[in-house]
Amino acid sequence: MEQNRILIVDDDPNIREVLSVLLGSEGYSVDQAEDGEEALKKVDKDKNIDLVILDIMMPGMSGVEVCAYIRKKSPVPVLFLTAKSQDQDKVEAYTEGGDDYLVKPFSQTELLMKVKSLLRRYKEYQGKSAPKARPTIGGNISIDTKTRSALKGDRKIALTDKEFDILQFFMEHKGEIVENKDLYEGVWGEKYLPSAGNTIMVHVLNLRKKLEEDVNNPKIIKTVWGKGYKVE
Numbered sequence: 001m002e003q004n005r006i007l008i009v010d011d012d013p014n015i016r017e018v019l020s021v022l023l024g025s026e027g028y029s030v031d032q033a034e035d036g037e038e039a040l041k042k043v044d045k046d047k048n049i050d051l052v053i054l055d056i057m058m059p060g061m062s063g064v065e066v067c068a069y070i071r072k073k074s075p076v077p078v079l080f081l082t083a084k085s086q087d088q089d090k091v092e093a094y095t096e097g098g099d100d101y102l103v104k105p106f107s108q109t110e111l112l113m114k115v116k117s118l119l120r121r122y123k124e125y126q127g128k129s130a131p132k133a134r135p136t137i138g139g140n141i142s143i144d145t146k147t148r149s150a151l152k153g154d155r156k157i158a159l160t161d162k163e164f165d166i167l168q169f170f171m172e173h174k175g176e177i178v179e180n181k182d183l184y185e186g187v188w189g190e191k192y193l194p195s196a197g198n199t200i201m202v203h204v205l206n207l208r209k210k211l212e213e214d215v216n217n218p219k220i221i222k223t224v225w226g227k228g229y230k231v232e
Contacts, residue, residue, distance in 0.1 A: 003029040004119050005048050009039040009066065010055040010081070015104075019053065019081075022108060023115070036061030040069055049076055050123050051115065056082040056093065064096050071097035075148070077118040077161040081106065087198055094202040099162045100188075117189060122148070122161045137231045138220035141211055143168055150211065162187070163207045170221065170231045179228040204229065 006028050008019045013034070020030045031046070033039035035058055043049060052070065056063035067078050077099040082089070085103045093101055100114050136142045140153045148164045150157040159167065165187045170178060180200050181192040188196070204221060212218045222230050 003027060004050045004123055005029045005031070005046070006051045006053060006115070007031050007033060007039065007042055007046075007049050008053045009033045009036070009058070009063065010053075011035055011058045012055070015055070015081075022111070026112060028115075035059060036063070036066040039066055043070055043074060043076070047074075051119055052076060052078045053081050053115075054078055054098075056080060056084050056089065064092055064098075067093065067098050068096040071160065075122075075158055075160055075164075077122045079114055079118060081111070087195065091198055091202050094199060095206065097160050097206070099160055118161060121165060137171055137174060138211065141220060143171060152211070157210050159207070159210065162203055163210070166203055166207055167211075170229065174231055177224050177227050177230050183228065 006023055008016050008023075008030060009032075010016050010019075011034055016032045016034070020032060023030050031042060031049075033042055037060060039052070039054070040061075043052070052067075054063045054066060063080060063082065067080075070076065070078060078097065080093045080098050080101045081104065082093075082101075083104045090101050099118055102111060102114060142151045143149070143164070144151060144156075145168075148159070148161065150159055150164070150167055166183070169183060169186050180197055184190070184192040184196045184200055188199075190196075205215070208215045208218050208221055211220050220231060222232075224230050
């Protein structure tokens, strides 16, 4: 069975070692980078990396900057593992394409749950054949479950792992009002708390930027004020 490949990026060698031992004991193939520049070289060289675990506060390039560069080339999921816990830090991380966020000190159980969830969505679902028929939204937006991407007509729009999951959830509930609670628990698989509203807002905005002609006047993913979102 092929091992899932994980790249750990952190300037603290102790953190890298702890994560390497923990993830290695779970059967993952683990590589390390001590800063952003080394991480980007590894991502460019190794196209088989399935997950990047990324610190934010590092010398030279910050983790957020590294994530932004990765997003220009790859949809590989990025899990931020950082001591920065303010909402603004999370918003910035998600805005640049991060898929999930875990604050240090962290629970090993929670880390492994997030790793398994991100890998399952990114790695395993790629091998599944696309369904025979999928609904479209906005007239010409459809999804390809094999490549986990969106199509606008015949043109592919690359999405992050989380953006794809959100779009797929919307398409499965086409014509319905999707409340924040249902969206968060359906996509993130965690209990919804009011603070999760910012996380949802940032991801939906990023998705709109890729799908809408005018992000300030969305026609595909519409906001239902006080309730949630609706797609037609």
